Amino acid sequence: MGDVCVILGGGGHARVLIDCIQMIGRTKLAGILEYDRTRWGQELMNIPILGGDDLLADIFARGVNCFVVGLGGTGNNQPRQRLYDLGLANHLKPLTIVHPAAVCSRWAKIGAGSQLLPGSIINAGAVIGVNVIVNSGGIVEHDCIVGDHVHIATGAKLASTVRVGDGAHIGAGATVRQCLTIGERAIVGAGAVVVKNVLAHTVVAGVPARPLNIVA
Ligand SMILES: CC(C)(COP(=O)(O)OP(=O)(O)OC[C@H]1O[C@@H](n2cnc3c(N)ncnc32)[C@H](O)[C@@H]1OP(=O)(O)O)[C@@H](O)C(=O)NCCC(=O)NCCS
Known part of the structure; x- marks a missing residue:
């Protein structure tokens, strides 16, 4: 079975990544985790926004084995680093695109x-x-x-x-x-x-x- 990926962060940069991942075509997208709770339950380009970071604890149950940081940035890259470390801490492998x-x-x-x-x-x-x-x-x-x-x-x-x-x-x-x-x-x-x-x-x-x- 191919990789199943969760996207950490669901802003504008995540749109570009969804497009890339779909174009490459080897990885299934399970959903997006997003801190803004008003967006939980919505979709971004037909990919469900599942909820917040706390879902990472049992994300394996959804068949997910890898993650990508969906946050872009205009200067401070610490939020991107935090999400990367969070993915690793939850035993997911980083997807290289x-x-x-x-x-x-x-x-x-x-x-x-x-x-x-x-x-x-x-x-x-x-x-x-x-x-x-x-x-x-x-x-x-x-x-x-x-x-x-x-x-x-x-x-x-x-x-x-x-x-x-x-x-x-x-x-x-x-x-x-x-x-x-x-x-x-x-x-x-x-x-x-x-x-x-x-x-x-x-x-x-x-x-x-x-x-x-x-x-x-
Ligand atoms: C340099 C930067 C980080 C400064 O941001 P900031 O701390 O919010 O600074 P401000 O916008 O308050 O600007 C402060 C001063 O620097 C000047 N300035 C800001 N960015 C500048 C730039 N890129 N080039 C020249 N001068 C710039 C402003 O005109 C302002 O001058 P003033 O004090 O004489 O009015 C930001 O403007 C920038 O260029 N970020 C990169 C954005 C980027 O790469 N986006 C792409 C994402 S894919």
Whole structure:
């Protein structure tokens, strides 16, 4: 029997994942767990919103054996990390998603539970951690090392040999110049062009990117 998956979080990002999983066609979707109780009993794209996280305790009874984090993000990736840890703590395996229209080198390594969305490109020698989103049109060039729980947002580009620390966010359409390091949980604003290393827990934005007076 193929995998049966539960989606943790039922917002807009979950829509994209439902579409991807259905297009790949190997995994059955059992339902969605969502913190907003007003949505319990409803459906998202014909997939039932079963209830809250507490249902994970006996999710095996529904035949579920794997999970995917359905939450996207615009900066703080800690909620995504929390859901990933919750899935593991409940003995489910993380589902890794590679959309048929993503281009992923066979010389790249992709961590468990990561999501390569339509039009993304992961080039040779890149190493992607666990629970990473490379969103639509995102590019991770050769030899980049991307930590766990990172979000490379829509259309963002990492030139070659960039290192991205755990939990960082690279904003939509941003570009990071080659060989730079983006620290843990740093946030790169949408549209930024990063030409210097970014320290951990720092928010940068603009062209060229400069720190904003905000702590990530
Ligand atoms: C950088 C960012 C995290 C800052 O968010 P915030 O803390 O809510 O900051 P604010 O919107 O209050 O803006 C603070 C200041 O930074 C400026 N600023 C915010 N984002 C900026 C950006 N991307 N580029 C340039 N300047 C930016 C604002 O104009 C504002 O300037 P001011 O103080 O002179 O008015 C956010 O704007 C951003 O770009 N997030 C990424 C979103 C993203 O990737 N979405 C895609 C998901 S797929």
